Amino acid sequence: MSLQVLTIDTLQTANSFKSECDLAPLGLPALNNLINYLCGVSGGNKPAKLTINVGAVKASGLITSTGIAVNNQTMTCAGQTITAKTSGAVAADGEFDISATVATQAANIAAAINAVAVLQGVVSAVAVLGVVTVSAVVPGLIGNGLVMVDVDLANVTVSDITGGLNGTEYTIVNQIS
Numbered sequence: 001m002s003l004q005v006l007t008i009d010t011l012q013t014a015n016s017f018k019s020e021c022d023l024a025p026l027g028l029p030a031l032n033n034l035i036n037y038l039c040g041v042s043g044g045n046k047p048a049k050l051t052i053n054v055g056a057v058k059a060s061g062l063i064t065s066t067g068i069a070v071n072n073q074t075m076t077c078a079g080q081t082i083t084a085k086t087s088g089a090v091a092a093d094g095e096f097d098i099s100a101t102v103a104t105q106a107a108n109i110a111a112a113i114n115a116v117a118v119l120q121g122v123v124s125a126v127a128v129l130g131v132v133t134v135s136a137v138v139p140g141l142i143g144n145g146l147v148m149v150d151v152d153l154a155n156v157t158v159s160d161i162t163g164g165l166n167g168t169e170y171t172i173v174n175q176i177s
Contacts, residue, residue, distance in 0.1 A: 009049040021036070041174050042174070046174070047175040060136070061148045062132065063106070069154055082096065082112055105130070123161075
C-alpha cells in the first residue's frame with residue numbers, strides 16, 4: 001500500500017470549509033464534494049494552497065515479548081502508561097494480562113494500546129507471534145516524534161517509534177497569502 005497525504009491550506013474558517021466541502025456523508029457524496037471544491041480551486045474561483053505528499057510512510061516501533069512480564073510493571077506509548085497485570089486487566093485503562101505464552105501476552109499488549117481512548121487516532125497496534133508493531137496513524141515525519149519507553153517492564157523489549165517519511169512533496173498554489 002502506498003500512502004499519499006493531501007493538505008489544503010485555505011483562508012476559510014473550518015466551519016466555512018465544512019459547509020462548502022461537506023465530507024461528512026463519506027463515500028461517493030463526500031468524494032464528489034471534494035472534487036467540486038478542487039474544481040473551484042483549479043478554476044481560479046477558490047484561493048487555496050494544496051500540498052500533496054506522495055509516498056508518505058508511517059513511523060513504527062516494536063514491542064517484543066520474550067517471557068512473562070511482571071505484575072504492575074510499566075512502559076509508555078505516546079505518553080500513556082501501559083501496565084502489566086497478573087489478571088483482570090482493563091484494556092481501556094492501558095492494562096494487559098501477562099501470559100506465559102509470548103504471543104498471547106503480545107496480543108494483550110496490542111489490545112491495551114488499541115483500547116486506550118487518547119491513543120486512538122494517534123497510534124495503532126498489531127501483534128504477530130510475540131511481537132507488537134505500533135504504528136503512527138498519520139503518515140510522515142510527525143510520527144517520529146512519538147515515543148515508546150520501557151520504564152521497568154521485565155521480559156519485554158521496546159524500540160522507539162521511527163521511520164516516518166513525508167514522501168515527495170508537490171505544492172499547487174492558487175492566490176493564497
